[in-house]
Amino acid sequence: MTPQEYNRAVEEFADRIYRFVLKSMGDEERSRDIVQDCYEKLWINVEEIEFGKTRAWLFSTAHNAMIDIFRKEKRMVRDDKQLEDVHEDGYSDLNEILHACLAKLNESYRTVILLRDYEGYSYKEIGEITGQTESQVKINIYRARMAMRKMIGKPEMVV
């Protein structure tokens, strides 16, 4: 990848990586740090990485960085209390409700949903980014969707 392509990668993917990390972590400052670290690593390996693979590489690097943080903080343990209804919190817009539900999903569910809905990645691509098999990704997406629907609680709120 040339320096010009690196700059293009910044212009095209920085916002997406930041959104992915921010939605996963919910912490602006740390999200910025992770994005900067990702691009720093990209710059260090700029000659070895093809531009066509940059996007997936950045998402994968950001995901791994988040996993490290989650492991340190032991946030990977799923808390079933998170799956309580959110409709009582007073959200009005459906997208707000969905993002509230997303925030309450565990990390592995949230990651696959974000990559699927925001980035439109296939099961295979998500598997390459997160280190899961294709079928694991599919199962996680299905479970995440069902969990979100359960969290929304009353179906009338969605329909």
Place this chain on the structure above:
Amino acid sequence: MIINRENYGIWITDYYDGQLDNFQVEILMDFLRKNPDLMAEFEDYPDISLKPGKHEAYPYGELLHSPDQLSADQVEHFSIALHEGDLTKEQEEDIESLKYTDPRFRKSVDQYAKIKLRGDDISFPDKDKLLAIPGRRKKIRRMVNTISIAASLAIIMSLFFIINTKDDIYSNRPLSLNNPAPVVEKEKKVEELPVPGISEIPVYTASSEKDYAPRAVIKNIPETEPVVREQERKIYSIDPIPLKENITLGSAHNKYLLASMEPYPVNGEPIKQSFSVRQFLAYQFRKKILDEENPEASNIKAYEIADAGIKGINFLLGWEMDLKAEKSEEGKLENIRFTSELVKFGHSSAKN
């Protein structure tokens, strides 16, 4: 396995399934010859095997169960699969048609259609910091080019004024702080000077109160009336005295006090700095525009042009931009720092 009357059925089945090798087929035939009552069963076996019946079209061909048999979880599963694009075209058509006949499907499909995140307009705030150095350089270069263009215009205008004004160090303005007298008047009065050896005072400059008295040129000093001692002939200089009042040529008897700091040989023409056009322009540029006290006549540097442009823009628009160049001990440019109210940056001239 040894064939006998209890397991011969398995041998017959394997025979018709093609599972027996030649040797086993010989054993089976030998057994049937010895037990002729079983031969009929062997011969009738193909007729009793099952054959597929007439195919009846299943209304939901791609679904393994009829919609009534599907559990709530399976309905959800199909609804998710529909939105994830995991179904075949036929399956999708089946689900779509079920939406109109089965309320469970209708509700579930509609729900999952809405449980999909829409993108937020989130942008990374520090994107500029991520750009590669060449990108930053490009921006700085673009900025310097812009400033240089502005500076060039300022220089052209400045040079126009320099060339068209007589108010410089080489003009013959009479020595008067407030109201300079015409040159001609001064020259006439010089002739009346009683002091021997001083034939003319060619240059008097006082453009401001800070100026000092200019040099007096002394030539043709007679041998009989030495003004200075032999030892002092080579260099003749008197410390300048700040002007406190208007000095006219009428008081030119104080001319000795008006001598320049600059050394002049007693005999011969005064030392003149000879400039090429380019050096002259560089000298004037540094003195008049950059306000340097001891300007050099060397070639003008790019950052000096930018500095002049910034000064010009400050003058015209009343801004307070500043460009400072830091040099090494060898005089090489090391760093440029630009400061303004909005932007502040430094750029090292060293190659990264």
